[in-house]
Amino acid sequence: MYKSFIKPLFFRMSPEKAHYFAMGCLSLLARIPFGAFFIRLIYQYKHPLLERKVLGLKFSNPVGLAAGFDKDARWYRQLDHLGFGFIEIGTLTPKPQAGNSKPRLFRITEDNGLINRMGFNNLGVDAAVEQLKNRKGLIIGGNIGKNTLTDNAEAKEDYIYCFKTLHPHVDYFVVNVSCPNIKNLDKLQDKDFLVDLLQSLQLINERQADSKAILLKIASHLSPEQLDEIIEIVSITKIDGVIATNTTTHRNNLKTSNTVLEQIGNGGLSGQPLALNATKTIRYLREHTTDDFVIIGVGGIHSPEEALRKLEAGADLIQIYTGFIYEGPGLIKNINKALVDKTKTL
Numbered sequence: 001m002y003k004s005f006i007k008p009l010f011f012r013m014s015p016e017k018a019h020y021f022a023m024g025c026l027s028l029l030a031r032i033p034f035g036a037f038f039i040r041l042i043y044q045y046k047h048p049l050l051e052r053k054v055l056g057l058k059f060s061n062p063v064g065l066a067a068g069f070d071k072d073a074r075w076y077r078q079l080d081h082l083g084f085g086f087i088e089i090g091t092l093t094p095k096p097q098a099g100n101s102k103p104r105l106f107r108i109t110e111d112n113g114l115i116n117r118m119g120f121n122n123l124g125v126d127a128a129v130e131q132l133k134n135r136k137g138l139i140i141g142g143n144i145g146k147n148t149l150t151d152n153a154e155a156k157e158d159y160i161y162c163f164k165t166l167h168p169h170v171d172y173f174v175v176n177v178s179c180p181n182i183k184n185l186d187k188l189q190d191k192d193f194l195v196d197l198l199q200s201l202q203l204i205n206e207r208q209a210d211s212k213a214i215l216l217k218i219a220s221h222l223s224p225e226q227l228d229e230i231i232e233i234v235s236i237t238k239i240d241g242v243i244a245t246n247t248t249t250h251r252n253n254l255k256t257s258n259t260v261l262e263q264i265g266n267g268g269l270s271g272q273p274l275a276l277n278a279t280k281t282i283r284y285l286r287e288h289t290t291d292d293f294v295i296i297g298v299g300g301i302h303s304p305e306e307a308l309r310k311l312e313a314g315a316d317l318i319q320i321y322t323g324f325i326y327e328g329p330g331l332i333k334n335i336n337k338a339l340v341d342k343t344k345t346l
């Protein structure tokens with residue numbers, strides 16, 4: 001139904017309009033009598049074999065919604081009906097910011113991908129806290145960043161503000177220094193900066209009533225040497241692990257023509273073209289770490305097969321974004337069913 005009726009309608013709109021329209025429809029459906037009940041009936045799939053204990057949390061299934069989709073924590077209650085095991089909000093910054101000028105989100109349908117240069121558009125961390133008050137049940141991750149106008153020399157303070165503000169309201173944290181759409185953000189992937197920042201967050205963590213898991217979201221296409229450095233940073237700072245990977249600036253082996261790519265311009269590529277490299281990154285990290293190093297795998301999961309590849313490569317949990325747009329919410333259930341079937345045959 002999604003691919004034959006709903007997706008063609010959404011894909012006639014600009015991607016950003018379609019996003020808000022889709023979330024408006026979901027919210028409306030969830031509000032009508034028995035609406036939420038029927039959405040859950042259609043999309044949710046529960047099974048004891050799907051349950052996971054990771055980051056000290058009990059996940060009902062390992063399929064999460066990746067950061068960027070519900071940046072302001074506006075729709076997590078409605079998205080919960082679709083059967084996600086967890087939802088990551090953000091990237092949130094201390095102050096609200098509009099992000100880059102539009103258009104800034106593009107479909108490249110021939111490649112089942114998206115290119116975005118959203119630029120951390122969000123209403124700010126304080127507004128997200130308002131949305132998260134009185135939440136129950138669903139596991140929520142808080143993905144944090146810095147304001148675009150904040151100089152890198154002051155970036156640490158931005159992360160600390162977001163961390164402190166969000167601390168009582170989320171279940172785990174993600175430090176995002178790998179978004180390719182914020183000028184000079186990649187400079188924060190420098191080892192000394194990251195060790196200092198993550199150690200400062202850990203100190204704050206220790207002073208709270210309950211400390212929260214911290215993950216680092218890493219860029220795609222990192223070399224083995226860069227991945228070794230990430231492993232070292234995780235070990236020094238004693239954070240819990242990584243989310244692999246963010247979008248990429250690479251444009252290799254795409255079916256989309258160079259003319260179209262040039263018209264689109266800069267931005268982070270997500271979706272199917274990312275799959276292979278993300279899986280390779282996950283496998284490398286798993287082969288070079290012990291089991292307590294948590295890996296959330298993300299990048300190009302558009303099918304149960306790709307989801308299983310990520311889990312077999314060593315991901316503890318997985319996330320989807322572009323696959324959710326192209327395949328629809330049924331993808332979550334299909335992955336979970338395939339996972340149960342696979343586990344039963346082992």
Ligand SMILES: Cc1cc2nc3c(=O)[nH]c(=O)nc-3n(C[C@H](O)[C@H](O)[C@H](O)COP(=O)(O)O)c2cc1C
Nearest residue numbers: 066067068090091116246270271299300320321322
């Ligand atoms: C429109 C869009 C916005 C995104 N915004 C964020 C963000 O704010 N923070 C972040 O860490 N990742 C963000 N991402 C990256 C995704 O969380 C994910 O890492 C990436 O898209 C790869 O997964 P996918 O191939 O399933 O989409 C965004 C991705 C897209 C497509």
